[in-house]
């Protein structure tokens with residue numbers, strides 16, 4: 106479980122996070138939704154220490170992450186998988202090397218075990234034959250999937266995915282959503298997914314936080330979000346004609 | 354001034370982190386080897402071409418500027434050797450490499466910064482500064498003295514070619530000149546410089562790249578700053594070392 110209390114972050118005059126309090130439970134897929142620029146990525150980056158919040162606390166199963174020393178943090182980050190919005194694959198490594206890298210760094214697996222694990226996660230993101238390709242040879246959606254494979258390869262306890270299905274076709278998108286949902290349940294991971302995809306929200310949203318004006322504006326799950334009366338959430342959810350029709 | 358101190362402090366902190374104990378030595382070993390190969394092989398060609406012409410030009414220049422019968426002909430070879438060993442090979446080569454390797458390092462690391470690859474390393478609990486920068490600094494510090502020695506030989510060889518193929522100076526005079534009053538200490542002095550300069554032209558561009566932010570445009574600027582600052586620092590360091598060691 107990850108608990109966030111009273112988190113604030115501003116960039117100069119720009120107040121991005123304004124008193125965020127929430128908790129993300131293990132075995133559940135928690136979603137952070139909100140308009141572009143609402144601070145979703147910034148929130149995720151604050152949670153793992155890539156951005157230093159101005160104020161607030163983050164507890165990983167009771168461990169005070171922000172209060173840790175650099176060394177303690179590095180130790181804890183070994184339990185974290187993170188998919189970046191731009192994938193952040195290492196350019197100078199092939200797909201295979203990218204996925205094996207965290208295994209080299211974080212685990213004591215043998216070479217064979219690593220090879221097996223790489224194959225396993227590549228299969229799960231439906232990229233069977235991409236081993237030897239470099240990131241520059243992949244499409245945007247393929248990069249995303251390699252990024253997910255790399256994030257889940259070392260069996261993290263905490264998984265963060267920043268827009269895992271932006272740039273994917275609807276079918277692959279569902280495959281990825283289901284994959285994240287499944288491994289979250291199978292391995293009892295605390296998973297936080299940032300998305301603006303309403304499909305994902307409905308399919309896998311065990312918990313949903315709606316960020317608006319830097320605040321935790323609304324929270325609930327994929328059932329309650331369809332019944333809410335909150336105007337800003339309604340505007341977000343029923344932005345498309347398609348969703349409006351579903352409602353009607 | 355405040356900004357200078359800010360950068361100096363942040364640079365020192367980065368270097369501190371770069372040299373803190375690495376987590377997995379085996380991974381560094383491979384990266385160090387790769388960097389040494391790239392650095393050595395990729396720079397060898399340009400070093401040799403520049404050194405060859407440099408040696409030839411110093412020889413011609415020296416003879417053109419000495420037209421007194423009182424000065425012995427071997428002075429040409431002697432001067433060519435001294436300027437090559439003391440300044441041209443260690444210092445000019447460092448400036449060339451600051452341009453070539455420095456810009457490369459700054460843009461490579463800068464691009465990794467703006468595409469969040471450095472963040473990805475940090476998330477994996479990897480000391481990104483050490484992982485990315487340490488192999489580059491060590492590789493340069495180890496390889497640069499070899500490049501400088503090669504440059505010395507090629508440059509003096511360039512002068513020899515002038516002696517051989519023109520009548521500016523005779524071969525025996527040149528050969529006598531390059532052996533005249535040879536002090537091994539001067540080579541050591543050049544090697545010390547080559548190590549210090551290698552540290553400068555890798556660590557400063559690495560710092561610029563590591564703290565690049567924003568876009569590819571910023572990476573370009575970081576790369577330029579890396580080259581300019583490392584060149585200036587090399588020249589200042591050269592002055593200081595010369596004062597300390599030779600006087």
Ligand SMILES: Nc1ncnc2c1ncn2[C@@H]1O[C@H](COP(=O)(O)OP(=O)(O)OP(=O)(O)O)[C@@H](O)[C@H]1O
Nearest residue numbers: 116119121139140141142143144145146147148190
């Ligand atoms: N390093 C930074 N320096 C200054 N401002 C920043 C920085 N990072 C983010 N911001 C600002 O914070 C705000 C939120 O950005 P963030 O990337 O968190 O949005 P987001 O919700 O992830 O948007 P998107 O859905 O488009 O990815 C934006 O106004 C952005 O300009």
Ligand SMILES: [Mg+2]
Nearest residue numbers: 145146190267
């Ligand atoms: Mg974002």
